[in-house]
Each structure stands twice: as structure tokens, then as C-alpha cells.
Amino acid sequence: MTDQAYNFAYLDEQTKGMIRRAILKGLAVPGYQVPFASREMPMPYGWGTGGVQVTAACLTPEDTLKVIDQGADDTTNAVSIRKFFQRTAGVAVTEATTEASIIQTRHRIPETTLSAGQILVYQVPIPEPLRFLEPRETETRKMHELEEYGLMQVKLYEDIARHGQIATAYAYPVRVEGRYVMDPSPIPKFDNPKLSGSAAIQLFGAGREQRIYALPPYSDVVSLDFDDHPFTASKAAHDCALCGASDSYLDEVITDDAGGRMFVCSDTDFCGGRRAGGHLGALGVAGAL
Amino acid sequence: MYVAVKGGERAIENAHAWLAEERRGDPGIAEMSIAQIRAQLALAVNRVMAEGSLYDPDLAALAIKQARGDLIEAVFLIRAYRTTLPRLGSSCPIETAQMAVIRRISATYKDLPGGQVLGPTFDYTHRLLDFKLAAEGEMPPPPAPTAPASCEDVPHVTAMLNRDGMIQTELRGTATPPDLTRTPMELPANRALRLQAITRGDEGFILSMAYSTQRGYGRTHAFVGELRIGTVAVAMEIAELGFAVDIGAIEVTECETVNQFTGSKTEPPQFTRGYGLVFGQTERKAIAMSLVDRALRWRELGEDFVGAPAQDEEFVLMHADNVQATGFLEHIKLPHYVDFQAELELVRRLRAEALATQEAAE
Numbered sequence: 321m322t323d324q325a326y327n328f329a330y331l332d333e334q335t336k337g338m339i340r341r342a343i344l345k346g347l348a349v350p351g352y353q354v355p356f357a358s359r360e361m362p363m364p365y366g367w368g369t370g371g372v373q374v375t376a377a378c379l380t381p382e383d384t385l386k387v388i389d390q391g392a393d394d395t396t397n398a399v400s401i402r403k404f405f406q407r408t409a410g411v412a413v414t415e416a417t418t419e420a421s422i423i424q425t426r427h428r429i430p431e432t433t434l435s436a437g438q439i440l441v442y443q444v445p446i447p448e449p450l451r452f453l454e455p456r457e458t459e460t461r462k463m464h465e466l467e468e469y470g471l472m473q474v475k476l477y478e479d480i481a482r483h484g485q486i487a488t489a490y491a492y493p494v495r496v497e498g499r500y501v502m503d504p505s506p507i508p509k510f511d512n513p514k515l516s517g518s519a520a521i522q523l524f525g526a527g528r529e530q531r532i533y534a535l536p537p538y539s540d541v542v543s544l545d546f547d548d549h550p551f552t553a554s555k556a557a558h559d560c561a562l563c564g565a566s567d568s569y570l571d572e573v574i575t576d577d578a579g580g581r582m583f584v585c586s587d588t589d590f591c592g593g594r595r596a597g598g599h600l601g602a603l604g605v606a607g608a609l
Numbered sequence: 610m611y612v613a614v615k616g617g618e619r620a621i622e623n624a625h626a627w628l629a630e631e632r633r634g635d636p637g638i639a640e641m642s643i644a645q646i647r648a649q650l651a652l653a654v655n656r657v658m659a660e661g662s663l664y665d666p667d668l669a670a671l672a673i674k675q676a677r678g679d680l681i682e683a684v685f686l687i688r689a690y691r692t693t694l695p696r697l698g699s700s701c702p703i704e705t706a707q708m709a710v711i712r713r714i715s716a717t718y719k720d721l722p723g724g725q726v727l728g729p730t731f732d733y734t735h736r737l738l739d740f741k742l743a744a745e746g747e748m749p750p751p752p753a754p755t756a757p758a759s760c761e762d763v764p765h766v767t768a769m770l771n772r773d774g775m776i777q778t779e780l781r782g783t784a785t786p787p788d789l790t791r792t793p794m795e796l797p798a799n800r801a802l803r804l805q806a807i808t809r810g811d812e813g814f815i816l817s818m819a820y821s822t823q824r825g826y827g828r829t830h831a832f833v834g835e836l837r838i839g840t841v842a843v844a845m846e847i848a849e850l851g852f853a854v855d856i857g858a859i860e861v862t863e864c865e866t867v868n869q870f871t872g873s874k875t876e877p878p879q880f881t882r883g884y885g886l887v888f889g890q891t892e893r894k895a896i897a898m899s900l901v902d903r904a905l906r907w908r909e910l911g912e913d914f915v916g917a918p919a920q921d922e923e924f925v926l927m928h929a930d931n932v933q934a935t936g937f938l939e940h941i942k943l944p945h946y947v948d949f950q951a952e953l954e955l956v957r958r959l960r961a962e963a964l965a966t967q968e969a970a971e
Contacts, residue, residue, distance in 0.1 A: 332693070364940065389943075396620065403618075445937070487955060490951045507947075508951040510951070528936060554951075556950065571946050
């Protein structure tokens with residue numbers, strides 16, 4: 321059921337055209353933040369207005385959409401965004417990563433490797449990787465123009481000097497195709513290796529900050545590090561309590577007020593799929609998704 | 610056995626139902642009509658129109674009702690509606706010198722052409738709660754005395770000052786001003802864009818920025834040359850006709866400040882201007898806007914940047930919008946389990962290493 325009062329996928333066609341031009345420019349210059357005339361959406365800034373606009377500009381009636389927040393399809397905001405597109409575009413939706421042609425995400429990259437023809441749309445709060453080193457946009461744009469990324473290297477070095485390691489656990493900065501330093505959105509650094517060489521198109525939308533950037537398929541994406549302090553993708557040192565996976569990113573769930581906790585996959589589709597396939601963790605129950 | 614929390618969809622639906630019930634409140638109390646809000650909460654309606662950038666009192670009243678009186682939420686509702694409207698064209702600049710004023714005061718001259726008109730102002734009310742208003746069945750107040758309508762134009766104070774060259778001349782531009790809702794904000798911004806951002810900016814933010822200049826953070830010595838509130842005609846050039854036609858009228862508040870300026874190498878001493886123009890009767894905002902506008906003009910007027918927040922264009926323009934600010938502020942209540950988990954692991958690891966080093970040292 322679509323809402324007839326609005327255009328397909330809510331945005332008018334001129335706006336979609338404007339966003340598509342920004343996306344194409346982003347794909348042509350991987351990692352470069354393209355300014356775009358972000359619209360005021362019927363959900364608040366910070367709830368994924370950038371991602372929603374990018375998804376709206378990419379959606380066709382034949383698409384199958386998946387929306388995740390924190391890796392899960394059933395988080396309230398993922399439910400809300402999925403419903404928005406069901407209502408305004410009437411597209412098919414799915415929770416299965418492999419069945420989706422467009423996946424909108426907040427803070428995670430699905431565990432299942434994406435394939436050619438899929439589009440992954442990230443919701444981005446602060447697109448500027450240099451923002452917390454230099455608050456002025458007028459300055460940071462200049463720094464990107466001049467490839468002046470020394471400040472970032474100094475920051476990472478100071479982390480090592482103070483803590484013995486780089487103390488950035490999410491939104492870990494990357495360099496794209498040897499040129500632009502890019503914020504991969506607040507994904508855990510565990511997900512960073514999946515950014516590189518992906519067969520899918522990766523699009524990043526920041527609504528409030530009016531920026532779109534992109535990674536074309538098979539882009540070379542390197543997490544910033546030093547030769548003697550190489551990047552490591554880290555996660556909790558446990559297996560998923562439900563499906564037993566040892567290689568997926570885990571949420572920590574507090575189970576009582578006496579220090580009891582368990583670790584479960586943050587990617588609900590991945591975890592459910594494994595359990596359906598007969599993999600069981602310490603607390604998992606066959607068939608219970 | 611553990612079952613992960615599900616049911617986000619049902620929770621959302623139930624929350625909406627509860628919200629609707631709370632919005633209506635006690636059904637034993639009469640419902641408020643849009644007309645009542647529009648007529649009796651007119652200043653709230655004005656604020657929502659100004660910051661929502663949409664001149665439609667009925668929609669603003671509806672938004673206030675729907676938002677349960679949360680004005681920023683109401684502004685947001687108006688903005689989200691406004692963005693879907695087609696742009697049919699641009700109006701001609703309004704002529705505020707031809708305003709039908711309900712209020713017009715100058716702080717710089719005791720009397721002047723067009724006169725001082727106090728109008729419906731709180732200025733000299735004593736702020737004593739009027740308990741008569743709390744009684745049911747209030748009788749309408751007796752009509753206020755009226756003066757015969759004057760047909761003469763009310764010239765701008767700054768235009769009179771400018772006759773002697775005492776105040777800098779504002780050049781009349783012919784360029785179409787940029788539209789910050791259709792093109793991304795790029796800095797540095799020109800003055801038209803700055804004024805656009807400030808007039809729809811949050812009243813509280815603009816007020817505090819203006820106040821900070823008065824207390825010494827980028828002082829510009831403002832006199833209210835003139836503050837006027839009234840109705841102006843809106844005209845639009847109709848291509849098929851080849852001339853402009855009045856298509857309606859809007860109420861606006863305009864403030865022009867006269868600011869001290871000592872002159873520079875190229876300019877003889879001369880007063881300078883700050884400008885504020887806001888939809889509706891919104892004089893606090895209009896005065897604040899003119900002070901912030903003036904503070905932001907330091908570069909153009911050859912003044913020093915003293916590091917005051919109100920002089921800092923990027924700081925002011927990037928943080929004035931309350932729909933953006935409230936969205937980003939409140940989004941931190943959304944789930945951040947994944948990021949928090951990443952930080953948790955990092956801090957655990959750092960602590961373990963620090964403790965190990967400590968033990969080794971002992």
C-alpha cells in the first residue's frame with residue numbers, strides 16, 4: 321500500500337535527480353564528500369535522513385529493501401525506516417542480506433559478504449573524518465584539497481604514545497584509493513576490512529551535514545595505521561551464545577544484576593541463518609530465531 | 610535459553626497510540642481549535658512560521674496543536690511539509706517603507722515622520738499575573754481606542770540618516786538571493802544567505818548570540834534606529850502579463866540598528882547598519898537578528914575579528930538551526946550498542962594492559 325499523496329519513495333523527481341548527480345560524482349571521486357542540497361525529511365536529523373534520501377534516490381519499484389540498525393532488522397529505527405519505504409514506495413522488503421538489492425544500515429556492515437548488484441547505504445552523522453581535529457569546515461575542505469592528513473597521523477601517533485595502541489574503536493578512519501581520508505560512519509573497526517574490495521556499491525549519506533560520498537565496487541580502502549602498529553579488526557573475545565559463531569561482531573547483553581552477561585551476534589540475519597543451518601551456541605535453541 | 614528482544618514494530622504503534630491520547634489530554638476538557646490557537650496563541654504561531662520558513666498561520670497553528678505546544682517540534686512539522694511544496698516562483702522584494710504599521714518605534718529620535726506608534730506591545734505592562742484570565746467565561750476586552758488611519762508612507766529612519774551621508778549606503782543588489790533550502794550551505798556565505806539562515810534560526814540561539822555582543826563579545830554599539838511591525842503586500846512578476854501583481858499580504862517585523870563605526874583608511878566616520886526581518890510579530894527575534902547581522906559584517910566593514918562567537922560566521926550559521934540541532938542532539942538516545950561495545954572492549958583492553966604494567970612495576 322503506497323501513500324498516493326507523495327511521489328514514489330517520497331522525494332520528488334527533481335530532488336532525486338539532484339541526489340543521483342551527487343551519488344554519481346561521489347562514485348567518480350571515491351571518498352570525496354560531495355555537498356548536496358539535503359532536504360528536510362519527515363524524520364529527525366540524526367535518525368538517518370541522509371541514508372533515507374540516498375535510498376529514496378536509488379530505489380526502483382523492483383527493488384528489495386533491507387534496513388538494519390546496529391546490525392539488527394528489528395531495532396525500532398530500522399523498523400520505522402523500513403515502514404516508511406513500504407508506505408511511500410511499496411517495495412518488497414526482506415531481512416535476508418542475500419535477497420536484498422538495497423540495504424540501508426546504521427553502524428554495521430552485514431556479516432554475509434555482499435555481491436555485485438547490491439547497494440549498501442550508510443547513515444552518516446559526521447562525514448568529516450577530520451572534524452574532531454579541526455572543527456571548521458572551511459579548514460577541513462582545504463586540508464582534503466591539499467591532501468594534508470598529517471594531523472590525523474599525529475592524532476593516531478599520540479594515541480599510541482599515551483595508550484600503547486590506536487584508541488579508536490569505531491568510525492575508524494580509512495584512506496580510499498590512496499587519496500581521500502574518509503569516515504566510514506560509526507561502524508566498529510571490526511567491519512573496516514569489509515569496506516575494501518567489496519563487490520557491492522557503498523553509498524554514504526549525511527543529511528544534516530549535506531554530504532554524500534561513495535565507494536565504487538572493488539575500491540581499495542585502507543585503515544590508517546603505522547608499519548609498527550598495524551591495524552587490527554577487533555571484537556569481543558567470545559563466540560556467539562546463540563549460534564556459536566566465532567567470527568561475527570557481538571553485542572554484549574546484560575542478563576542479571578550480578579555481572580552476568582552473554583555475547584550474541586549483532587547481525588540478526590546472520591545469526592538466525594546459522595541457527596537454521598544447525599549451528600548452535602552455548603545458549604542457543606534449534607529453530608528459535 | 611535466551612530470546613532476543615523483538616517487537617519493535619508493536620512498541621512503535623503502541624507508543625504512537627499513547628502519544629495521541631496524551632496529546633488530546635483529558636477528553637472531559639473541550640478540545641482546542643486551530644482558530645483558537647491561531648487567534649489566541651498568535652505569537653507562538655508567528656515563531657513557528659518564522660523558524661519553519663513558511664507563512665501560513667493555519668498550518669502553524671495545526672503544527673502547534675499536533676506538537677502538543679512543543680514549538681521546535683512544530684517548526685519541524687512545518688519544515689517537513691514545506692520541503693515537499695513546489696517552488697512556483699520568487700516574489701518581488703517587499704517594500705517595508707510602504708508597510709501598514711501597527712507598531713513603529715525609534716530609539717534614536719524623539720519624533721520623526723510617520724510618528725512613534727507603540728502598538729500592541731508588552732513593553733510597559735507590569736508583569737503581574739492577571740487572575741481574571743483564569744476565570745471561565747472571560748468577557749472580551751473593550752475595543753482599544755483607534756486613531757484615524759494615516760495614508761502617508763512611513764519612511765525608514767536609516768534613509769533619513771543617509772540623506773546626510775551619516776550612515777553607510779546599502780547597495781541595492783539585483784542578483785537573485787541564494788536559497789539555503791535548495792543548495793547546500795557553502796562558506797563563506799554572502800549577506801543574503803546569512804540573513805536567510807538567521808531569520809529561520811532558533812530564537813533562543815540568536816537571542817543569546819546578540820546578547821553576547823552587548824556584553825562585550827564583539828561589541829557593536831547598537832541603537833534601535835527603528836523597529837516596525839505591520840503588513841506589507843507581496844507582489845510577483847507574472848511573465849505572461851509583463852508586470853507585477855499583488856498576490857497577498859504578510860505581517861513582518863523589521864528592525865534596523867544604527868551602529869557606531871569609527872571609519873577606516875578608505876571610509877570617513879559613518880554609522881553602520883544591522884538588519885533584521887522576521888515573519889509575524891516577532892520583535893525579540895528581529896532585534897537579535899539585526900545585532901547578529903551587524904556582528905557578522907566585521908570583514909566587510911574593515912573591523913578586527915576579536916574571536917567573539919557572534920563574529921564567527923561558521924559558528925553562527927552552522928549552529929543556528931534548531932531542527933538540525935535538536936535532531937542531532939536527540940539522536941544520541943538511539944541505539945549505539947555496537948559503538949559502545951567497541952569502546953567497552955577497547956577500554957577493557959587498555960585497563961588490562963595498564964594493570965599488567967603496574968603489577969610488573971611492583
